[in-house]
Amino acid sequence: MRLKPGNLLAADRRPITGLLTANTISQIGNEFSYLAIPWFVLATTGSASQTGITVAVGVVPMILVGIFGGAIVDRLGYKQSSMVSDVLSGLSVLAIPLLHQTVGIAFWQLLALVFLGAVLDGPGRTARMALFPELVHRVGLDLDRSNAGYQTTSRIAELLTPPLAGVLIAVMGAGNLLWLNAASFLLSTLVVARFVPAIAPSATAAPLGGLRGYLGEVKEGFRFVFGKPVLVWMTLSFAIGSLVAEPLYAVILPVYANQEWGSAVQLGFTFSALGAGSLIGNGVYVALSHRLSRGRLLIGGFAIRAVAFSVMITMPEWWLVAIAVFIGAVALEPINPMTMSVLQEQVPSGMRGRVFGARGALQSSTLPIGIVVYGFLMSSLGLRGTLVVFVVLNLALPLLMASSKVLRTIPRASPAKPVAAFGESG
DSSP: OOOOOOOGGGGGGGGHHHHHHHHHHHHHHHHHHHHHHHHHHHHHHHOOHHHHHHHHHTTTTTHHHHHHHHHHHHOOHHHHHHHHHHHHHHHHHHHHHHHTTTTOOOHHHHHHHHHHHHHHHHHHHHHHHHHHHHHHOOOOOOOOHHHHHHHHHHHHHHHHHHHHHHHHHHHHHHOHHHHHHHHHHHHHHHHHHHHOOOOOOOOSOOOHHHHHHHHHHHHHHHHHHHHHHHHHHHHHHHHHHHEEEIIOOOOOOIHHHIIIIOSHHHHHHHHHHHHHHHHHHHHHHHHHHHTHHHHHHHHHHHHHHHHGGGGGGOOOHHHHHHHHHHHHHHHHHHHHHHHHHHHHHHHGGGGGGHHHHHHHHHHTTHHHHHHHHHHHHHHHHHHHHHHHHHHHHHHHHHHHHOOOOOTTTTTOOOOOOOOEEEOOOO
């Protein structure tokens, strides 16, 4: 369908609704994968070590796809990349129960399919994020509030899908849930195909052919990030945050729950508090995005989270930890839609794939290091000593950020005009 400039009828918003719906469905599929695949491995092999290996294999591609996938997204186009990514991700998931129920599946085959699925899923997420501002600009909606809506759909999926997946696994088994998982990716593809128009992004340069040209585009994404001080400082801050704070959820809290609470039930409630706080944080951003400077939202979010985390030094009961996690999530979540807005304003539409991918790779590359380091600290210092280090480092991070004038004065663009023309939808 062709959309005429200046038409603000409700029908014009169907592409935005369609993209948000597709993104939510795809995220639900990812959440199914996070639970169903490890459970499938445990059910079929009974091996905890093989389960851990499978999970690790699914994490590694996040960095690789960030480095190499963005340039492919820019070349292929955002709508096409989203559809191709979901179709291929669905096929990689579908192959697991199909092989298992027919000729059988070897462990190495399972690992290959998990790795392939993670590789294929990343470009789809990047493509939908790159496509979203084009749709928002087209109908004249507020970019900040729209990005909060985008984040909210993902948080709802993250909050509601795990308990649903747990029930479905109990009722129908992990293998059968993987069939639904594959179907969710197909449904996401159909929604994008039907409701989201194809967009011709503003080309920054004619794409070069061959491997040399492709690698040049990959480098261009990193060069762009390092050429913008605001992107450098924001990426550095988030990378340090991934190093010193995010391992809390992957390694510190599970050990805390095991040693101090003796149960995973309280840990589940604590993670629910994280999801609930993230949802509320998006509402906070809608209310405050035009009242507070971006610098205050960013630095203040990290500072409030660090102060909330400080209660953990006292080794409190689980509900106090849950409250601290909830407060931290409410305070920090607004930086996610804000970061989307900054990136959308700073990056030309024809480069969003490679720049978003490069920045994501840089930001997430420190997380595995942090997990390993905190694991080592708990072995040498114990849980309480590790928590002291954890709190001190997290309190120091916003102080470092506050020393940067670039972060204190993050620019806010004036209302932008559409940056690309709409073409025919497929």
